[in-house]
Each structure stands twice: as C-alpha cells, then as structure tokens.
Amino acid sequence: MKHIAPAVKSGLDFLEIKPHMLAGISCVEGPGSFTGIRMTFAHAMGMAMAADIPMSKISYFDALAHGPAQL
Numbered sequence: 001m002k003h004i005a006p007a008v009k010s011g012l013d014f015l016e017i018k019p020h021m022l023a024g025i026s027c028v029e030g031p032g033s034f035t036g037i038r039m040t041f042a043h044a045m046g047m048a049m050a051a052d053i054p055m056s057k058i059s060y061f062d063a064l065a066h067g068p069a070q071l
Contacts, residue, residue: 004043019051029057 012019025048027041041057048055 004040008043008047019047020053022051022053024048024054024056026056026058028060028063030060 025044027037027044030037044055
C-alpha cells in the first residue's frame with residue numbers, strides 16, 4: 001500500500017488533476033495475486049468514497065480484446 005498512493009498522486013499531479021475532478025475510478029480485476037488486487041481495490045474504493053465519485057471494475061481480458069482506446 002505504501003507505493004500505491006504516491007504513484008496515484010504522482011500521476012494526478014503530472015496531469016494537473018485533483019481526485020474530485022475525476023468522473024470515476026476503475027480497476028482491472030485481474031489476473032494477479034489476490035492480495036495485490038484486494039489492496040488496489042481497497043485503495044481505489046477509499047479514493048472514490050473520499051472524492052464522492054463512482055468506482056467500477058474492468059475485465060483484463062475484455063480490455064485486451066478491445067485494444068487501447070483513442071486519446
């Protein structure tokens with residue numbers, strides 16, 4: 001957990017975005033270790049609740065099948 005929060009903050013700072021400016025938060029649901037996924041979802045849920053924004057999950061395999069989104 002000590003690396004997740006600073007990494008998220010660094011990314012948001014780089015993009016000059018505050019958490020309350022996000023439309024929502026999504027996490028990839030796996031594959032991965034149970035503990036790692038659980039810690040990531042716990043952090044995301046805490047951030048979503050604090051910023052009063054929705055949270056959802058993304059299937060890794062669905063995302064892989066669709067490919068990258070247009071920027």
